[in-house]
Amino acid sequence: MTTPQRRSTGGPRQAAAIFAATLELLADKGYDGLTMESVAARSGVNKTTLYRWWPAKDALLAAALTDSDLLSFPMPDTGSLRGDLLALAHAIAELLTAESTAPIATAVLAAAPARPQLAQVGAAFFAERLGREQPVFERAVARGELDASCDPAAIMDLLAGAIWFRLLLRGQPLTPEYLARAVDLVVDGLPGAS
Amino acid sequence: MTTPQRRSTGGPRQAAAIFAATLELLADKGYDGLTMESVAARSGVNKTTLYRWWPAKDALLAAALTDSDLLSFPMPDTGSLRGDLLALAHAIAELLTAESTAPIATAVLAAAPARPQLAQVGAAFFAERLGREQPVFERAVARGELDASCDPAAIMDLLAGAIWFRLLLRGQPLTPEYLARAVDLVVDGLPGAS
DSSP states (O other): OOOOOOOSSOOOTTHHHHHHHHHHHHHHHHHHHOOHHHHHHHHTOOHHHHHHHOSSHHHHHHHHHHHOGGGOOOOOOOSSHHHHHHHHHHHHHHHHHSTTTHHHHHHHHHHTTTOHHHHHHHHHHHHHHHHHHHHHHHHHHHTTSSOTTOOHHHHHHHHHHHHHIIIIISOOOOOHHHHHHHHHHHHHOSTTOO | OOOOOOOSSOOOTTHHHHHHHHHHHHHHHHHHHOOHHHHHHHHTOOHHHHHHHOSSHHHHHHHHHHHOGGGOOOOOOOSSHHHHHHHHHHHHHHHHHSTTTHHHHHHHHHHTTTOHHHHHHHHHHHHHHHHHHHHHHHHHHHTTSSOTTOOHHHHHHHHHHHHHIIIIISOOOOOHHHHHHHHHHHHHOSTTOO
16 A cells, blocks of 8 residues: 555545545445444544544545545546546456445445435545546637537546446446447437437 | 236235335334334234245245335426436435435345345345336337337436435535536536536
8 A cells, every 4th residue: 555645535544554544345235334433443543533533433434435546546637538538447447346445346346325414425525526527628618629518527427427327227337348338328429319 | 005916026915004014114223123923013914824825934024015005206207308317306306315214225225235035135126127217218219209229227326316315415405406407417417517
């Protein structure tokens, strides 16, 4: 693990170990099994220290999801909108399928609908992620590839939504061919439709 | 409740009551709280009768999801692909937000990632649903609105995925404007992208 990047919430110097313990526990035990006590035990950080920085587990989980290096990926800059969206599609698919991250993503998905606090954590995570994706769309507008009126959130809903839906609801694999076709559909629309 | 439509799996004459009890219990108690015993108790149908038709709760749940009138909606035939996709988008949004159906959809979503059997149930449900959506795309090809090479599953991944992602992961409302814009993006692709 690299030096913790305390990007948005601050936190103690042991942030990397705390965030890793939080996400491991979420993946292992689910949202209900995640407690401040278990994070303290697994990370070796005093519980008092945890509460000094995060008032409750939702705040800690939000910080872990947003700031952990585990779920971050470099934002692409391939020189074209299609290339950037394809790179994003591969990065999202990797997060949802890699052994180290898939259990975290599915644990959040599993817990969110029934638990409003966690839904807020998820919403904050995706809002932050969208902010980091913004330059992809700003560059596309600057290159003349995309109308400035376009809403990046709506575009990412299509692309990320298709990937989540395909894998987790339809139960189908995310092949490179599938990802390329999904990006082409998002960029070009339906072939034959005027 | 209307007369049960025993579309794909057959079942006893009390199928409507059994399916309703199954889906109510899933919504109330979650997947783990759903048992053959509790379905028998709530529906007033003998447990022996249940086991005669469905060997286990996954088979019963699959039948309930696929055959219950609760989750079905009429397939649109508006005369245009865009109109049909917009009607589908509204129907999906209604299922995910209506008081009578939202808890069922989110309970399936919540349980699926961690439970392979339920993932198969979900996959079977969406495969059956896709089969019922097929005429929308066949008519669009026949009208010259869509290339025959197009994959309806990939198109529905974009549309349904965006709606699920927007509501359940991003935590944003599904307004009529949002649904119309999502359909336009799916049909037309990105404005300004060549």
